[in-house]
Amino acid sequence: MEFLYYFDEVFTLWAFSMLLLGTVFGLILGATPGLSPTMAVALAIPFTFKMEPAHGLILLGALYTSTVAGGAVSAILLKIPGAPANIATTLDGHAMAKNGDGKRALQLSFLASLFGGVAGVLLLIFTTPILAKWALVFGPSESFWIAILGVTIIGTLGSTSVIKGLLAGCIGLWISTIGFDDILGTQRFIFHSSLAGGINIIPALIGLFAIPQVIAMFAKGRSHEDMEVLEIKPHPLRKAIREVASSRRALGIGTAVGSMIGLIPGVGGQIAGLVAYDQTRNFSPERTKFGTGHPEGIIAAEAANNAMVGPSLVPLLTLSIPGSPTAAVLLGGLIIHGIFPGPNIFRDYPQVVWPFINSMLIGQVLMCVFGLMIAGAAAHVARVPRSVMAAVVLALAVFGSYSVQLSMDDVFVMLILGTGMYFLERYGYSAAPLVLGLILGPIAEGNFVEGAMIAAAQNGIGTYFFTGTLNLTMIAIVVGSIAYSVWLELKNRQVGGV
Amino acid sequence: MQKYQHAIPAGLIALLGLWVAYVSYTQSPAAAFAFPRLVSAVFVVLAVWTFVKALREGADQDGGFTRTEIFKIAPGMILSAAYVFWGAKFFGFYTGTTIAFFILLSLYDPADHQLAKSWVKRVIITAGFMAVMYCLFALILNVYTPREIWS
Numbered sequence: 001m002e003f004l005y006y007f008d009e010v011f012t013l014w015a016f017s018m019l020l021l022g023t024v025f026g027l028i029l030g031a032t033p034g035l036s037p038t039m040a041v042a043l044a045i046p047f048t049f050k051m052e053p054a055h056g057l058i059l060l061g062a063l064y065t066s067t068v069a070g071g072a073v074s075a076i077l078l079k080i081p082g083a084p085a086n087i088a089t090t091l092d093g094h095a096m097a098k099n100g101d102g103k104r105a106l107q108l109s110f111l112a113s114l115f116g117g118v119a120g121v122l123l124l125i126f127t128t129p130i131l132a133k134w135a136l137v138f139g140p141s142e143s144f145w146i147a148i149l150g151v152t153i154i155g156t157l158g159s160t161s162v163i164k165g166l167l168a169g170c171i172g173l174w175i176s177t178i179g180f181d182d183i184l185g186t187q188r189f190i191f192h193s194s195l196a197g198g199i200n201i202i203p204a205l206i207g208l209f210a211i212p213q214v215i216a217m218f219a220k221g222r223s224h225e226d227m228e229v230l231e232i233k234p235h236p237l238r239k240a241i242r243e244v245a246s247s248r249r250a251l252g253i254g255t256a257v258g259s260m261i262g263l264i265p266g267v268g269g270q271i272a273g274l275v276a277y278d279q280t281r282n283f284s285p286e287r288t289k290f291g292t293g294h295p296e297g298i299i300a301a302e303a304a305n306n307a308m309v310g311p312s313l314v315p316l317l318t319l320s321i322p323g324s325p326t327a328a329v330l331l332g333g334l335i336i337h338g339i340f341p342g343p344n345i346f347r348d349y350p351q352v353v354w355p356f357i358n359s360m361l362i363g364q365v366l367m368c369v370f371g372l373m374i375a376g377a378a379a380h381v382a383r384v385p386r387s388v389m390a391a392v393v394l395a396l397a398v399f400g401s402y403s404v405q406l407s408m409d410d411v412f413v414m415l416i417l418g419t420g421m422y423f424l425e426r427y428g429y430s431a432a433p434l435v436l437g438l439i440l441g442p443i444a445e446g447n448f449v450e451g452a453m454i455a456a457a458q459n460g461i462g463t464y465f466f467t468g469t470l471n472l473t474m475i476a477i478v479v480g481s482i483a484y485s486v487w488l489e490l491k492n493r494q495v496g497g498v
Numbered sequence: 499m500q501k502y503q504h505a506i507p508a509g510l511i512a513l514l515g516l517w518v519a520y521v522s523y524t525q526s527p528a529a530a531f532a533f534p535r536l537v538s539a540v541f542v543v544l545a546v547w548t549f550v551k552a553l554r555e556g557a558d559q560d561g562g563f564t565r566t567e568i569f570k571i572a573p574g575m576i577l578s579a580a581y582v583f584w585g586a587k588f589f590g591f592y593t594g595t596t597i598a599f600f601i602l603l604s605l606y607d608p609a610d611h612q613l614a615k616s617w618v619k620r621v622i623i624t625a626g627f628m629a630v631m632y633c634l635f636a637l638i639l640n641v642y643t644p645r646e647i648w649s
């Protein structure tokens with residue numbers, strides 16, 4: 001119950017202001033099609049530099065929570081998911097809005113998000129310290145395999161092609177080695193003076209997540225999307241609360257599926273929403289009504305994608321393995337504040353980590369309250385033309401990257417990496433494993449070098465890295481996740497070919 | 499050309515992988531390149547595999563670009579590159595961003611270019627956005643940006 005001691009830290013003027021700011025902006029950004037939660041958090045990191053670490057993380061956490069929930073607004077009113085996590089919400093949400101029940105759909109969505117979100121954060125609060133204590137037995141070899149596991153699991157489960165996912169992870173690991181070697185000070189892969197200091201994580205994250213979206217907006221050209229925002233008729237909140245409370249099946253399935261998927265690194269909210277929607281439909285006696293504006297469809301999808309947020313931080317905080325691409329960006333945010341996640345995080349930084357986690361709990365309530373208040377207005381913000389969005393995101397990316405070290409080199413790196421990522425994405429490579437490789441590379445290398453030194457004094461590298469229950473378990477998970485993904489890919493190809 | 503659309507990026511990545519492996523295995527001290535060697539070995543295998551697969555499957559794979567898309571992307575990318583690599587420093591950050599923002603907005607705005615109203619709207623959006631950026635970065639975050647022609 002240590003977290004209770006740090007609850008008052010969330011209610012200091014600065015911390016609560018950051019929480020409010022993150023929640024309101026997150027809802028608006030989430031409602032804007034094309035601005036993913038990952039990009040929103042990446043673009044916000046430079047603003048947190050001068051803040052206290054706890055305040056900066058509270059802002060990022062609030063953005064993460066509310067962008068996921070805010071994505072439901074455009075999914076329901078415009079039939080355009082604000083984020084991939086909201087794809088399942090469009091199925092019944094938009095149908096309900098078209099039937100004239102837009103307000104009801106939004107109320108159901110935010111109330112279900114609140115329920116799922118709170119359950120997810122409670123899971124985070126109660127499981128993280130246990131996992132952290134368990135992870136204390138990890139030595140360099142186990143930590144090395146954990147970092148490799150992080151890259152491979154997101155590269156295989158989070159990508160459409162296993163080989164391309166793993167290749168993107170390798171590219172990320174290689175990029176992380178550019179610059180001076182930490183131990184011997186040797187220059188590595190410095191083929192231009194801009195790279196002498198290595199690749200800074202923040203400009204890289206901004207470039208990899210923001211620039212591809214800017215170019216994707218360019219690719220739509222001057223075409224005008226005639227997005228009609230559906231009229232929102234009044235609907236009593238009390239009725240919506242009663243409706244959500246009576247949908248125990250949808251809430252239960254959504255929350256359970258979201259929490260479990262969140263705990264698996266790399267799977268993400270998109271899958272959580274769709275799996276929960278599908279399972280709720282399978283168990284519902286009214287399954288034929290799904291897709292026509294059934295409330296359980298909205299409740300299950302939104303409970304799941306918000307329940308995923310808290311648990312996705314469990315492997316991040318205890319093992320440095322992000323549960324989702326947005327959690328990977330949050331890892332970057334932690335590192336720039338000098339906080340290195342791992343088993344000792346609750347011992348070394350309780351004054352930062354607990355207020356951050358507690359703020360996510362309070363943030364769920366604020367997200368629901370503000371979501372219900374500003375949902376209609378946010379949908380109009382979602383109609384901001386693509387040309388404006390592209391120009392705004394590009395300028396923010398340039399200013400954000402520059403402000404990290406006041407260096408134009410960072411801006412160049414940001415644009416080059418981002419442009420390269422856009423082209424790679426078009427050929428089936430995804431940014432998430434590359435980012436994971438970039439972030440986990442130094443952790444993997446540090447532990448590899450340390451392990452190699454210990455191994456040299458003992459029985460050799462082979463024995464040190466490939467024996468022991470924990471090492472073998474993690475190697476088995478790495479191999480298993482690759483094998484499972486290959487099987488899944490072959491199966492999908494066979495289904496596609498028939 | 500369409501047939502080799504996937505093979506070209508896969509080939510470039512394979513070349514990058516080979517270069518990384520070459521540098522990792524030829525540079526010294528070996529201890530500094532131990533981890534890059536490990537990474538590059540896997541990198542090369544996967545990259546060559548992807549390249550061979552791209553060659554074998556040819557145009558059957560999803561993704562890639564159409565000529566129309568390239569024509570739509572090109573102006574925005576050229577402008578972004580000119581802004582980042584030259585304009586932001588030459589004109590100073592705020593002036594360079596204002597110019598790039600306005601041109602980008604005008605390039606991709608679906609509103610009619612013949613109407614004076616749409617130009618006024620673009621000017622207002624640009625001025626409003628730049629005012630917000632100035633407040634955020636110069637006044638609140640105290641980020642010192644290159645001034646160049648204004649210095």
